[in-house]
Amino acid sequence: MKTGPTVPAWTLAVAAMLSVQLGSALSLGIIDTIGPAGTAWLRLTIGAVIFIAxxxxxxxxxxxxxxxVVLGLGVTTGVQTIAFLAAIERLPLGTCVAIEFLGPLSVAALRSHSRRALAWPALALAGVVPLTEPWHARVxxxxxxxxxxxxxxxxxYVMLTQxxxxxxxxxxxxxLTVPVAAVTAAIIGIPQAAGHITVSVIAAAGGLAMLLPVLPYALELLALRRMTHLAFxxxxxxxxxxGVLLGLLILGQDPSVMKVLGIVLVVGAGAAAQRRGERGPATPTETTKTASSPALT
Known part of the structure; x- marks a missing residue:
């Protein structure tokens, strides 16, 4: 029996990342109304309801x-979500994503047990300098x-998810962990959002919850069943x-030449760091661990 053409696995992974960055860019509208912590709380709460259902x-x-582990990962997710949304409220989206990417990149380098691998986080950090442009004294x-x-x-998050x-x-x-993250975000999010929650705000938060983390997780899970962790x-x-591209197209954040150079350094460092990665035979546990790590940004 013939089957129809399958979607390439790499397109699923790219779609997942686009969903994450699109959700981040669109979050700025609701952040202006209920703040970064309020946005994180609503988004995580709706996401928790979906995952539980x-x-x-x-x-x-x-x-x-x-x-x-469950409580630690949940609290970490809540704090990370608030921090990232608070960052994109003040800095260009591409800059925030590049800085945030230093976290998992450093973990990968340290776990490689190779001194040479430490060069890649250092290169990525060098790329962050032109992204922040400290010489303009307006950081x-x-x-x-x-x-x-x-x-x-x-x-x-990566280490706890493993x-x-x-x-x-x-x-x-x-x-189990997303509800804990929602409760964590509620500590700051509820007071920040109080008096500003409307039906339209809840609807917008529901859409953002689908973009982050529900849709990315599903796409990543499908992609990882058909591609290596190294490729992913x-x-x-x-x-x-x-992040830079969507910041330009959706938010009108026009990057300078120096910022583009910084992004190139960060992307190059991330790709080079993964080239030395190794992967044994895939197991359901490994798929679960890798699939869930980037979806809650």
Whole structure:
């Protein structure tokens, strides 16, 4: 029996990253109304409802030993989401994505146990300098601090997600951690959004929740079933460039020549770092661990 043509796996991965960056760019509209923490709280809350409805996790399967990882990953996700949204409120989208990308890139380099691998985060960091243009004496230090916090959050998220993947499969892990992330964001998000929540705001947050993290996770899961982690990781290096492109097309953030050079350095460092990656035979646990790591930006 003949089957129809299949969509190339790399297009699914690219679509997932575009969904992430599109959701980030479109978040600025709602951020102006309910703030970055309020946006994070609403988006994570709706996302949590969707994941619970789809995965229907049973709390009976949650062991006491699982709690530190579930709670740690949930809190990390909540803080990371707030930090990134607060960063893009103050800095160009491409700049924020490039700085945030330093987190997982550094984790990959450190885990390679190779001194040469440390050159790639250093090269990416060199690329961040022209992105921030400190010689113009107009660096938004608050925005930069939020972007660095988001990078630390993403690095922690990758490591904690790997541990979570050893305990849960499929969407179960996310259906447990995203509600924790929503509660974490609520601490700041509810007071920030209070008095500004309308039906249109809730509808917009619902759309953003589909873009981040629901749709990217599904696309990444499909892609990783048909491509190596090395290929997927190399494609991830394109995210900063996608951030610049969508920042230009949607937000009118016209990058200077120096900023384009910075993006090229960051993307090149990310791609080069992945070229030395190794992957053994794929297992369901490995797929779960890798698929869930970038989807909650």
């Amino acid at each position: 789809v995965a229907r996790p049973s709390l009976r399967t949650l062991r006491r030993a699982d709690l530190p 938004d230090l608050t925005g930069l601090a939020f972007a660095v916090l988001a990078a630390l959050g993403w690095a922690s 541990r979570l993947g050893d305990r849960f499969s499929g969407l179960t892990g996310l259906s 990781g190399t494609l991830m290096a394109l995210e900063p460039a996608m």
